[in-house]
Amino acid sequence: MTLVLAADPTLADFGKDPLWITIVKAVMLFAFLMLGILFGVWFERKLISRMQHRYGPNRAGKFGLLQSVADGLKMGLKEDLFPNTVDKVLYLLAPVIMVVPAFLAFSIVPFAPMVNLFGVQTPLQLVDLPVAVLFMLAMGAVSVYGVVLAGWSSRSPYALLGGLRSAAQVVSYEIAMGLSFVAIFVFAGTLSTSEIVKAQEQTWFAVLLIPSFLIYVICMFGEAARIPFDLPEGEGELVGGFQTEYSSSLKFALIMMGEYLHTFTATGIAVTLFLGGWRAPFPISLWEGANTGYWPVLWFLIKFILTFSFIIWVRASLPRVRYDQLMSLGWKVLIPVNLAWILLVAAVRNVVVGEGDTMLGVGLGVLIVIGALAIWMRFDTVNQRRKEDKKAEIEAEFEELSNDPTAGGFPVPPLDLPHYHGVQHKEIPSGTN
Amino acid sequence: MSPWLPILMAVPVVGAIVVALLPKGSDKLAKQVTLLVSLLVLVLTGVMAAGFNPGGERFQFRAEYNWIPSFGVKFGVGVDGVALVLIALSVVLVPIVVLASWHDADGVKTADGTLITPKRSVKTYFSLLLVLETMMIGVFAATDIFLFYVFFEAMLIPMYFMIGSYGGAQRSYAAVKFLLYSLFGGLLMLVAVIGLYVVGGSKTFMFPELIGVIQDPAMQKWLFAGFFIAFAIKAPLWPVHTWLPDAAAQAPAGAAVLLVGVLDKVGTFGMLRFCLELFPDAAKAFTMPIVVLAIISIVYGAIVAIGQTDMKRLIAYTSISHFGFIVLGVFAMSDIASSGAALYMVNHGFATGALFLAAGFLIARRGSPFIGDYGGVQKVAPLLAGFFLVAGLAGLSLPGLSSFVSEFMVMIGTYSSTAHGSGALSVAAIISAVAVVLAAVYILWMVQRVLNGPTAEPVKAFKDLNAREVWVLAPLVALIIGFGFFPKPLLDVINPSVQHTLTNVHVPTSTIAEKGTGQ
């Protein structure tokens, strides 16, 4: 099987590399991510500037390409502040905790199928696990520790609040994100990323499972704390949030890197799980060789960059949401919709694949949809509150009007004006005028 | 299957329920109903007893119903001679006690109007009394050991409330002491009862079927100990007697009569029937220590009684002495001694009952139980004094009064008992005779201090016995004198059943052959 280059790797193909290949792959991945960050920061700034009719970085190097390098050097040369009150160990540990899992999370993203790497047949993917997606989620969760610890160890109200907000946000969106994967597993029957990519041979899951994909995209922003969900930093409200006390030294650089890596991971996962991974898109896939050798790396990178650009585009377009809006979107919309969707998918799958249970399956599907709708309608507190507000508004207006009929309307002369009621007009004492 | 005993037991319960359910304020009616019910029971018992055939089979009027098949427990009742006379004793005493405690719960007032005990619920008192009557009948009639145990323990509760709620100043202490002593003994007995069932392996609690099932001597000793300790506490034997003086002194007079007159008899009755027959070998093995305890009780009770200043405590201590005699008689294991012991149970009930009641009437008049507060009652209330004297004399076993017969039988029987080897118990008999002298001291001294001498000031206001009180004491005195001269009817009933017992104990036949009525 390994002889055929085109063969899609499965779980069985992992764990067989010699150690040196493993090290080579790890170093390559590390380098890719490091370079990616440098390039990504530049790319983001440049793209946003263009969208805002600015030039963006253009001094350091050609097209400002070395801007990120310069920034990094600057940070390294800044004074490394160490505020008085901090909890020293955790304060130092927090950036490390943030950045290491962020690297690890990317290790399960497949770049290409079997390739010939220095004479060894190996999948171009650092590793694949039977629980790959869970591993990714776990790494994401570990990073939250970094955030909370950074906030907490700083002993500063802003930092603490920022850390907590960040943690609450990330965990909230993690649920919705985790749920959005379930539909994929119902189709793919595995948690291994390489096999999920294989399962998208025919159709991308983004097409097949549009709601899941949409939810994932929303969660992606929440999970990576990108605008419009970048509340942990919330410069306007929290002067930088959990990283307030990290001045601008290398520690801060690590935090920044961690966040960027999260964005990358989110993007990589989107590509892998929903957008067919390294598979060539439709017209190209007609070409037999498109999915062999190192070509898939190209497709992967194209998809990756496009998705990343989308994230930047959103950043350029949308304002930051309010915290309660963020939370209620996560808890009240994404989760129930997700659950209903999962059941619907399962029911439909049951109907399509199952034998004999069709009617029952259909019935169940309908039931689930109706139930979800009913719950949705009943729980639509936003709507409800809007109605109540409206009602209250009308009532208040009515009240106001009944007290003061002239309020808010055209100036109406008082009814007791002398010229309306000639008989009752006031006496004007003489000599006063 | 004879319905007699179940009916006898049911009547008082029904009566108790009726009394308890009477509307508020019908105290008088409650008393009358109670009296009627107890008299009815008395009549029924009389009729039943008339049908008892002393020469017939051992247990008569038997009735058996399945009660708890899961445990192999039956509601089994039946009476032999001893049980019959004890039931008779109970049902005779109850109406007397009802009459005697006619005003006990109304709030006892002295002649000068001070309240000794406050007003309490009359209905409760009398329904408790009737419940107690059922249990007294049940405990003697039970042929199922489990049933016996149930009544043995359950009997405590009404008595506990009668002492605790209607007694004297120290009543709650006395009641708790009484209950805990008895309960503890009872629990040990429970273990033994279970042991009997388990070890015997006969899957029944019916007494006749359990005779002889325990053969293992060690097991016999353990189980015997369980039963004996319970009975020793119940029939207060030194050194576990201490609850009795307190309980008897604090209980209202009527309850005290039942407590000492009937409840404690359950202990000696149990020794005679269960300890001896179920565990003959153990009983023989333990005879000597038990006899020693009995002797100590006899002498100790008598000596301590002399020192008492409180009439009721004094009577209680005399009872301890008398119970020593009964235990001695039981364990002498000769037919004379054992018959005497059985007879003693009845006679002691009458004698002590009369003494307690007479003392109770005195106390009700004076408001004090202390002997020193009295004097010269003879002149003020001759009738009361007369009854008190007769009762006292019965207590010291004056020849011609009923106690004498039984005490004499016990001493003779013990002296001549050969069950443990010839003359083994003669020393015991001789020592016990000393107690007769002591008895004369304590009784006569008390009688003298109370009845004779200068009339104390408060005593002058004493009224003599009214009709009710005469009705209380007269039957008892009549019985004391009657059985003193003519104990044969009782002995005729008792003897065959004692014979059965001794046969089951396997005492040498020589003592059985030497029959005698003692008179």
Place this chain on the structure above:
Amino acid sequence: MNSIPAPTIEYGTLAPLLVVFGAAVIGVLVEAFAPRYLRKSIHVPLTLLSLFGAFALVLVQVLRGQVSTVASAMGAVAVDGPALFIWGVILVLSFVCVLLINDEGHFVASAAAVPGSADEEEAEAEGSGGHTEVYPLVLFAVGGMLLFPASHDLLMMFVALEVMSLPLYLLCGLARRRRLLSQEASMKYFLLGAFSSAFFLYGIAMIYGFAGTVSLPGINQALASNAQLDPLLMLGFSLVGVGLLFKIGAAPFHAWKPDVYQGAPTPITALMASGTLVAAIGAVLRVFWVGLGNLDWNWRPAIWGVAALTMIVGSILAITQTEIKRMLAYSSIAHAGFLLVGVMATFGTAEQNAVSLKAILFYLAVYGITTVGAFAVVTLVRDPGGEAGHLSRWAGLGKRAPMLAGVFAFFLLAFAGIPLTSGFFGKYAVFAAALNSGTQPGDSMGGWMAGLVVVGVVASAIAAFFYVRVIVLMFFSEPAADGPAIAVPSAGTVAVIAVSLLVTVGVGLYPESVLGIANDAARSLFIR
């Protein structure tokens, strides 16, 4: 790869469980959707009906002779004779407790609000007789209680243990009066309970390591085939034992009981003292009998010690108590000891097993109902600040409220095991079973069993002292001038007391009524 077969589930057999859990879930929905003023009037019938329905379903299974002889739900739940009996008992007890819970004024309107705060005032104002969450919580707890003794594997047992305990932790903290006490009780119960369930769980892990399975019969088989003394096994069983003994409140794991009983709202205390104990003893039996059948020579001496200690500690410490609920808690500890005597007796032949099982089942039934009755009486004796807990306040109650005091005295006598009450027969049954087991051929602990019974007897005598002390206090002491008020009991409370009294008296006079059923249930033994 996807080789998980769809399991089969015997819905009919499990119906009582499902009804209770279903009703609990509906109860949560009622909490969520029904307007506040309506909630109680929905909850109460729902709760009572579901408990009654579950009981009826149990009855149906029994009456139709459909007591299953194999474990249900893929070997997870064993609905055998004893389990059905225990279910019946728990359902009756919880039904009665719900009647008690239904009474106004036991539960705070808003547990989360700080006592005396504006929040609480507001909640009180709009409340309809306290926390209505109580009902679903009670149903969940009851569901756990049902599942606990019927679990056929240790995992299910652990889950049931938690399902039973978690709602109870919360319920303990909901007392309306003496909030701090109540919350403290709740916290103590929670911390200690969680601690003990961690032990239980670690024990399960060890046993799993030894046997490779957590199913009780599987463990027993592993024991049979592997006779050597495995340290894993020993550790496992001692840890599991600790967890279980904690739940029944056996010494030395009893420390939580007085605190929690005192602090919890009295109806909840009643539920814990009856239902939880019944369920926990059932689970103990199942673990020791089904899971450890082949290892009894190892666990019996340990249980011997625990039983003896429990009886003695419960009885002696009860004497020093001045609080009525604490006293009843220690009494409950002592009774747990008596029950353990019965557990000890489940050794030897099948016949002996049945005898002991019958004894325990009977004991559980009669003790449970008497306990509920006693706590129901406790709820009625009130001071201005809540229930009159201190014993001195009970002085002279016999004069102020003769009926109530009489009933309570009767319950106390039943606890003490005076003949002609149900308690006596319970105690008798257990002791008889224990002595009987001592005569089993080949039992090395024959003499020990007799010794245990003697310890039990001594403990009962000591225990009788403190029961009698309360009676003395009520009947033989003069009432205080400002004695506690006797609340006018609601119909529910009256019914509770009446039922408890009737059962206690009725069984005391004719124990065969319950014994017969227990006998039938015990004869089928646990599914092994």
Place this chain on the structure above:
Amino acid sequence: MTTHYLVLSGLLFAIGALGVLIRRNAIVVFMCVELMLNACNLAFVTFSRQVGNLEGQVIAFFVMVVAAAEVVVGLAIIVTIFRTRRSASVDDANLLKY
């Protein structure tokens, strides 16, 4: 191999148990209990590998659920008591003594 995991699990369990016994802050005590549960999980998973069936892993799942439920209930209780008396020390909870 699995012995190491078992030793670790035992250590964690012991640390948790010790913590419950000697720590005074209710939340810390509670965390120690959670630590004990996690030690159990580790033991289950290890044994699952050792005995070669999946039961242990399934149990670990259930334990997680139970632990989660316990967290929810426990924190609710502790927070409530904390709000009422402004202290989470177990020592301050001393009303229930006789």
Place this chain on the structure above:
Amino acid sequence: MDLYVPILVLAVLAGGFAIFSVAIAPFTGPKRWNRAKLDAYECGIEPTPQPVGGGRFPLKYMITAMLFIVFDIEIIFLYPWAVSFAPETDDVGRTIFSGLGLFGLVEMLLFIITVLVAYAYVWRRKGLDWD
């Protein structure tokens, strides 16, 4: 176990990098001591004294954390179900349900409904509102 070796290698790389960065930072920059600079940043006002051992977390976050745990556990149960529920291809190439099938669907329906009941309760009790 081998599967985790690459992750370990990457972790060593990343960890080495991160620790190196943190460790090197104090030496690369200048040192200019200033008391105010080392205070906690609070927009120029005197820093609020923070209690030793960390401040208190607002209760609101605690609730979020609890809810998160509950739902995260739900996800843990959903994943194995989803994987088992997925149909597979048999030897002939047909897609079939080999295992759970309808039973799995119904069970999961019940499970999710149960969770939703609790969810509905929390929602109605304003547990999800952030004010």
